Amino acid sequence: MPRGFVSCGHSPADREETTVHDHRRLGRELNLFDTDPLIGSGLPYWLPDGAVVRHALEEYIRSAERRAGYRHVYSPVLGKRELYEISGHWAHYSDDMFPPMELGGEQFVLRPSLCPHHALVYRSRPHSYRELPLRMAELGGMYRSELSGVLGGLTRVRAIQLNDAHLFCTLEQVAEEAGAALEMIRRAYEALGIAPARYRLSLPGPGGKYVAAPELWSRSTALLREVLDASGLPYEEAEGEAAFYGPKIDVQVADGAGRESTLSTVQVDFHQPERFDLHYTGADGAKHRPVMIHRSVIGSVERAVAHLLEHHGGAFPAWLSPVQLAILPVSEAELPNATALAARCTERGLRAEVTAPERGTLGARIRETRLAPYQAIIGAREATADLIALRLRDGRRLDAEPAEGILDRIETLIATHSTELWPMA
Structure with a gap:
């Protein structure tokens, strides 16, 4: 394995390979993540290259949210059992929660969701309809x-790292806000180079796992249908797939074997604003109940990276790639120039890595770094004149050009989250 990491023990489920590009195998071969029995099943750790992918993904969504008018918060991963009793998680979801921890005569629980915490953050300050x-x-x-x-x-x-958001709005604002969330999801998928398998309106099914509030279910379902119909997106209804507190729009993705999973979601919730007694002051000076929209653009970071690995086979879009520019000096004589070029890339915020001649022949090193979107071949001519002879991951080879111009164009393509490696001539 390259870059010095050794694989640890894996569970039978982790070893199973079921798709053409199985993310469990690729993730370890590419040194993105691994597991260890001493940490436990279902608790992967991220290796340095995987941390780069995860950080790039997180920064993308944070930036997109800031531009869309979101404010970011931090909240604890623990809460008292009483919190989840109020939210309804304890009654409807406790089978999927870790058992309570006793501390000082009180019970604390690892949270299964962020929404109760965000409801409390909202409740901590008074709000006006103008906000x-x-x-x-x-x-x-x-x-x-x-x-x-x-x-x-x-x-x-x-252990899940979730891209989560909660929008508190008036009833009249629900359709517009939910529609805007769907548009954020569309733009994110475009930047990630993926596409939905289908859109699903997830509705309650038989059984007692859902909140018993028929009027609230009817109102929230009608709102989500309105959003989907206005978007023009084709969708299917699926009973038994709703959250316990309300219906949701699920954006489904499929793996290489055609198996679906939910990556992104938009939900309308009348239940928790009522349970937590949330309100805002209206234009009439009276208290009104906000509607709570749950929204996740990329879902969990873990599932998003798994899908990206399988979809792209490890050849991530350039802005997500652990190494964006592989620098290959032809001989030891060009190694100082290659090292200096890597330092210039780092100053620009580009992720560059030198693969030295000691790693093998030029052909072998080109194959070794084949997943990097860009390869810079540095021979005697390039070193002397500060040129880059660029090879693209798709097989194209460009004539040697001044290094600064090449880096400018790579930087622009990455900054705009383009899935295009290089504009066609």
Whole structure:
């Protein structure tokens, strides 16, 4: 394995390979993540290159949220059991939660969701109708007590880093805000180079796992249908797939074997604003109940990276790639120039790495770094004149050009989150 990392023990579920590009195998071969029995099943750790991918993904969504008017918060991963009793999680979701921890005569629980915390953040300050919609976002940890038999790789884990957001708005603002969330999802998928398998309106099914509030279910379902119909997106209805507190729009993605999972979601919730007694002061001076929209653009970071690995086979869009520019000096004589070029890239915020001649022949090093979107071949001519002879991951080779111009164009393509490696001539 390149870059000096050694794989640790894996569970049988992790070893199972079921798709053409299995993210569990690729993730380890590319040194992105691994597991260890001493940490436990469903608790992968991120290696340096995987941390780069994760950080780039997180920074993308934080930046997109800031531009869309979201404010970011941090909240604890623990809460008292009483918090989840109020939210309804304890009654409807406790089978998927870790057991309470006793501390000083009180019970604390690892949170299975961020929404109760965000409801309390909203409730901590008075709000006027002039502030709404209030868009609150967090990339936060949550925990699910998944059974060992269903765990595997990054798709089913026990510790989840979720791109979550909660919008508090008036009833009249729900359709516009939910529609804007769908548009954020569309733009994110475009930047990630992926596409939805389908859109699903997830509705309640038979059984007692749902909040018993028929009028609220009817109102929220009608609102989401309105949003989907206005978007022009084709969708299917699926009973039994709703959250316990309300219906949701699920954006489904499919792996190489055609199996679907939910990556992104938009939900309308009348239940928790009522349970937590949330309100705002209206134009009439009276108290009014806000509507709570739950929204996740890229879902959990773990599932997003798993899907990207399988979809792209490890050849990430340039802005996500752990190494964006592989620098290959032809001989030891060009190594100082290659090292200096890597330092210039770092100053620009580009991720560059020199693969020295001691690693093998030029051809072998080109193959070794084949997943890098850009390869800079530095021979005697390039070193003397400060040129770059660029090779692209798609096989194109460009004539040698001044290094600064090449780096300018790479930097622009990465900054705009383009999935295009290089403009066609």
